[in-house]
Amino acid sequence: MKVIEISESFGTDRLRLADRPEPEPGDGQLLLKMNAASLNYRDWLMVTGRYNPKQPLPLIPCSDGSGEVLECGGGVTGFAPRDRVLPIFAPRWIEGKPDREKLRTTLGGPLDGVLTRRMVVDADSVVRTPAHLDDVEAACLPCAAVTAWNALVVHGELAEGDRVLVQGSGGVSIFALQLARAMGAEVWAISSRDECLARMRELGAVDGVNYKTVPEWGREIRKRSGGVDLVVDVGGGATLPQSLAAVGLGGRICQVGNLGGGSVELNLIPLFMQQVRLQGLLVGDRCSFEALNDLIENKKLRPIVDRTFAWTEAGAALDYLAAGQQFGKVCLSIEE
Ligand SMILES: NC(=O)c1ccc[n+]([C@@H]2O[C@H](COP(=O)([O-])OP(=O)(O)OC[C@H]3O[C@@H](n4cnc5c(N)ncnc54)[C@H](OP(=O)(O)O)[C@@H]3O)[C@@H](O)[C@H]2O)c1
Known part of the structure; x- marks a missing residue:
């Protein structure tokens, strides 16, 4: 499968389309087809080596993406193929106060992120996509919107x-x-x-x-x-x-x-x-994301998308984000 990765050294000009083995879902997991991603300032810090200069490479960057279920692993209930879902920022942080392990295991570094055509996730580390949002809009939610929610509501x-x-x-x-x-x-x-x-x-x-x-x-x-x-x-x-x-x-x-x-x-x-x-504060747990999505659904809120790049232009998109001229979110579409 195709992914975007940083492989030998950091830099937005170092992002490359690469091949990885097709992943298969294990028990309790979902195989997703990823459709869109959104960028956060953290992604630029990560790709340029400023966030963690010791981050092992290669790395698939970016924490925020939207996708749909292709296949459910053994024992998965509550999801079916074609369900639209959003992987959460910290896949092991489901509810309550985080511990160091939960905060250290986040998508887009140190774990591989969402710039991939296929992704395997634990079924309890996704939330359902609000039905009125398209894939690009929905990809804006996992880090930025959950952080805003936690700043406003939880803390x-x-x-x-x-x-x-x-x-x-x-x-x-x-x-x-x-x-x-x-x-x-x-x-x-x-x-x-x-x-x-x-x-x-x-x-x-x-x-x-x-x-x-x-x-x-x-x-x-x-x-x-x-x-x-x-x-x-x-x-x-x-x-x-x-x-x-x-x-x-x-x-x-x-x-x-x-x-x-x-x-x-x-x-x-x-x-x-x-x-x-x-x-x-640091982003938030899955329960916060679900509560946020309830509000987004009820009020039919739509994220403000400034610009959408092709995923093969991820480096240029990150540079555009870092220049700070956007209004709202900078996004990527992940083409087949
Ligand atoms: N703690 C967490 O969990 C968490 C989660 C998400 C993001 N963050 C952090 O929150 C910050 C914002 O992230 P983001 O993704 O929203 O960034 P972003 O989309 O890149 O925000 C860029 C905008 O921030 C404004 N800005 C830049 N420097 C500023 C300054 N000195 N004072 C006030 N506004 C300034 C500018 O707006 P104008 O052009 O309108 O001035 C700029 O367009 C970053 O530091 C990011 O790392 C933290």
Whole structure:
């Protein structure tokens, strides 16, 4: 079967179409035909060797894909050929608090990922695809949308009417905007691009601030909103001090990403004076994904796809993602 892999050295220009033996499903497993994938910033870090320079090669990259069941292994119940499914990001993390093993066994590194025409997965490590989504849209969900869900719901304890701040117009943030609006929250936004702020308002954001032209955007968001209840922070070092300035008394900051760097000097006084809770998180379990899909189905939400490349152009697609000019998700179609 054909796969896309990094084999000898890291780099987006090192991705190659390669042949691997046809996989067969064992007991409790499903053989999937993969139809589409979506890219996350993590995939770019992985392929360029920044995420884990010691990652053994060859590796089939990318964690997020959508497919359909071709064959069920022995003892599988509840699935049949042609069922549309999505492999979960951490295949052994089904429910509850993760342990190190569950967090270390994730698709697209260290485990082989979804850029493959055929994939064998444990039947308990997939969720059903929301029926109204096409394969490319559905492929957007496993990492970015589950992360946004966990930041908002599981750790952020979002309540109707809460004010939420989302940062930039990448995958996690646009999902956070859509999901927060669907749950009755008031969404505030920052972006480096005024045209993206306009699009975020069209998606339901009440207002936004350009973080390039207003470097003290945290104070500005606080002034306009009265202080937000929850920040989904994807900028990391570049944004955390300003996130702290934007949040109101008793607010929460869910620290998700490091797009603007992984370290920062932070004035801790507002943290305790404002009784702010700072929470890091890593994607989420299968149960979170199922709860997310219930909301997506009920509200008929559709992921925002910026652009879809052919899977043989995965390197160019990853470079496009890393350039940060997208609005929403960058995807790949996996042709037969
Ligand atoms: N913890 C987890 O489980 C988890 C899961 C998924 C992702 N992540 C992390 O979350 C971050 C976002 O991932 P993603 O896949 O959504 O990324 P992405 O799609 O590549 O997001 C790119 C966008 O982020 C915005 N951005 C870039 N630098 C920024 C900064 N300094 N401040 C504010 N916004 C900035 C830009 O938006 P504008 O052009 O509008 O400014 C850019 O277009 C990454 O660091 C990723 O590794 C973590």
